[in-house]
Amino acid sequence: MLGTGAADGWPNPFCTCNSCAAERAAGRSRTSSAAIIDGIVLIDCGPTTTHAAVRAAVELSGVEHVLITHGHPDHLAPEFLLWREWIPDLRHLHVWGPRAAIDRCRHWVGPDSPVSFHVVKPGDEVLAQTQGGTYRVRVVRASHGHGNGDELADEAVLYDLTAPDHSRLFYATDTGPLGPAQIASLSGRAFDVVLIDESFGFKDDHGTGHLDLTTLPITLTALRSAAAITDATDVIAIHLSHHNPPERELRAALHPMGARIVDDLAIIDTATGSPPTRHLIIGGVRSGKSTYAEALAALHPNVTYVATGESRADDVEWLARVDAHRSRRPAHWRTVETADLAALLEGTESGEVLLIDCLGMWLTRQLDQADAWSDDPEVSAAAVVEVSARIEALAAATGTTRAHVLMVTNEVGQGVVPATSSGRLFRDLMGIANRRLSLSCNDVTFMVAGRPLPMGTLP
Ligand SMILES: [Zn+2]
Ligand SMILES: [Zn+2]
Ligand SMILES: [Zn+2]
Numbered sequence: 001m002l003g004t005g006a007a008d009g010w011p012n013p014f015c016t017c018n019s020c021a022a023e024r025a026a027g028r029s030r031t032s033s034a035a036i037i038d039g040i041v042l043i044d045c046g047p048t049t050t051h052a053a054v055r056a057a058v059e060l061s062g063v064e065h066v067l068i069t070h071g072h073p074d075h076l077a078p079e080f081l082l083w084r085e086w087i088p089d090l091r092h093l094h095v096w097g098p099r100a101a102i103d104r105c106r107h108w109v110g111p112d113s114p115v116s117f118h119v120v121k122p123g124d125e126v127l128a129q130t131q132g133g134t135y136r137v138r139v140v141r142a143s144h145g146h147g148n149g150d151e152l153a154d155e156a157v158l159y160d161l162t163a164p165d166h167s168r169l170f171y172a173t174d175t176g177p178l179g180p181a182q183i184a185s186l187s188g189r190a191f192d193v194v195l196i197d198e199s200f201g202f203k204d205d206h207g208t209g210h211l212d213l214t215t216l217p218i219t220l221t222a223l224r225s226a227a228a229i230t231d232a233t234d235v236i237a238i239h240l241s242h243h244n245p246p247e248r249e250l251r252a253a254l255h256p257m258g259a260r261i262v263d264d265l266a267i268i269d270t271a272t273g274s275p276p277t278r279h280l281i282i283g284g285v286r287s288g289k290s291t292y293a294e295a296l297a298a299l300h301p302n303v304t305y306v307a308t309g310e311s312r313a314d315d316v317e318w319l320a321r322v323d324a325h326r327s328r329r330p331a332h333w334r335t336v337e338t339a340d341l342a343a344l345l346e347g348t349e350s351g352e353v354l355l356i357d358c359l360g361m362w363l364t365r366q367l368d369q370a371d372a373w374s375d376d377p378e379v380s381a382a383a384v385v386e387v388s389a390r391i392e393a394l395a396a397a398t399g400t401t402r403a404h405v406l407m408v409t410n411e412v413g414q415g416v417v418p419a420t421s422s423g424r425l426f427r428d429l430m431g432i433a434n435r436r437l438s439l440s441c442n443d444v445t446f447m448v449a450g451r452p453l454p455m456g457t458l459p
C-alpha cells in the first residue's frame with residue numbers, strides 16, 4: 001500500500017480535531033490511497049504516491065501498467081509520467097483509465113515516450129500482459145459521481161484484478177454504496193483482497209459518492225451475499241480521512257464488519273492465505289459479550305454454536321436464559337452441546353466457524369466432573385490438578401485448530417474476594433484459563449458496558 005488515506009491525508013495538516021490530534025500524537029499519518037501489485041501493476045498514482053515510494057525506498061522500475069480509477073487529483077497526479085521519462089532504457093508503460101483521466105495524462109509524455117494510453121469503461125475486460133505473466137482486469141462502475149457536472153467523478157471506475165497466480169483483488173475506492181447491478185457483476189468473485197472506500201467515518205451528510213461506517217457494512221453484506229467476499233477475503237478499508245474516529249476506535253468499528261485497516265506501506269501477502277482467527281471475548285456478567293460474539297459470527301455463512309453448559313431441566317430461570325440466547329441466533333446455525341472442547345477443536349475442518357459460549361460454564365462442568373467440590377481434600381486437590389491439565393489441553397487445541405474460533409469467557413477476578421473456598425477456587429481457575437487461552441488467540445476483546453475494547457496484539 002503506497003497510501004491508505006483520503007485526498008487531504010489523515011491527519012489533515014490544517015486540522016486540530018480529535019481524530020487528527022490523536023493520529024498526530026501517535027505519530028501516524030496516511031497519504032493518498034494507491035497500491036502496487038507484485039511491483040508490476042500500480043493502481044492510482046496521486047500526488048504523494050511516488051514520494052511514498054521514494055521515502056520507503058520502494059522501486060517502481062518494474063511497473064508496466066498503471067490503472068487509474070479516475071482523474072480526481074488525489075488519484076492522478078500525471079506529472080509522474082514526466083519524472084519517469086528522465087530515466088534511460090524505460091520499460092514500455094501502459095496507462096489505463098476513464099477518458100477524461102487519460103486526457104489529463106497525454107501532455108505529460110514526449111512524442112517518443114514508451115507509453116501507451118488506453119481508455120476503459122465499466123464492463124470492459126482487458127488483459128494486461130507483463131514480463132511476470134498476464135493480469136486480467138475487469139472494469140467495474142464506481143458510484144462516485146452525482147451527475148452534477150463533475151465528469152471525473154461520473155466516469156470513475158473500480159478494478160477487479162486477477163493476478164497470474166489467480167489471486168484476486170478488488171480495488172474499490174472512490175465509491176459510495178454499490179447498487180444491485182454492480183454487485184451482480186461481482187457475484188462469485190471470492191476475492192482474496194478487497195480494498196474499499198471508508199472515507200467518512202461517522203459523518204453522514206457527505207452525499208453518496210463515498211462510504212462511511214453506516215454504508216460500508218451494508219455494501220460489505222451485499223458483497224458477502226454475492227460471494228464476492230468470503231470468509232477467506234482480507235477486507236481492508238482505505239481512503240481514510242479524519243472524519244473517521246481515531247485508529248483504535250476505527251479498528252473496533254470495522255472488526256464486526258470483518259474489515260481491518262493497515263498502515264501506509266503495509267505489505268499484503270495473498271500467498272500466505274489468512275490463518276484461522278482465534279478470538280477470545282471476555283467480559284463481566286451482562287457486558288454484551290455473547291451479543292458481540294454472535295454479531296461477529298453472523299458474518300460467516302456456516303456457524304456451529306457450541307453450548308458448554310449442561311441442560312438443567314429443573315431450573316426454570318436457567319431454561320429461560322437458554323431460550324433467550326437461542327431465539328437471538330439465526331435458525332440455520334448448527335448447535336452442539338459438549339464439554340469436550342479440545343476434541344471438538346481438533347476435529348473441526350478448516351474454515352468452519354465455532355462460536356463457543358462460554359468458558360465459565362465449561363470450567364464449572366470440568367470441576368463438577370472431576371469432583372473438585374469434594375469434602376475430601378485429597379480428592380479435591382487431585383481434581384484441581386486434573387482440571388488444570390484440561391485447561392492446558394484446551395489452550396493447546398485452540399492454538400492449533402484449523403477452525404475459526406470465537407470464544408466467550410467470563411471476567412470474574414475484579415469483584416470482591418468470594419466468601420466460599422469453592423468460589424475462590426473457581427475464580428482462580430477461571431483467571432488461569434483466561435490467561436492461558438488468551439495466549440492461544442490472535443485477538444482478545446474486553447467487553448465493558450456493551451462496548452468492545454480490543455486488547456491489542458502480543459509481540
Ligand atoms: Zn479520492
Ligand atoms: Zn481533523
Ligand atoms: Zn474521487
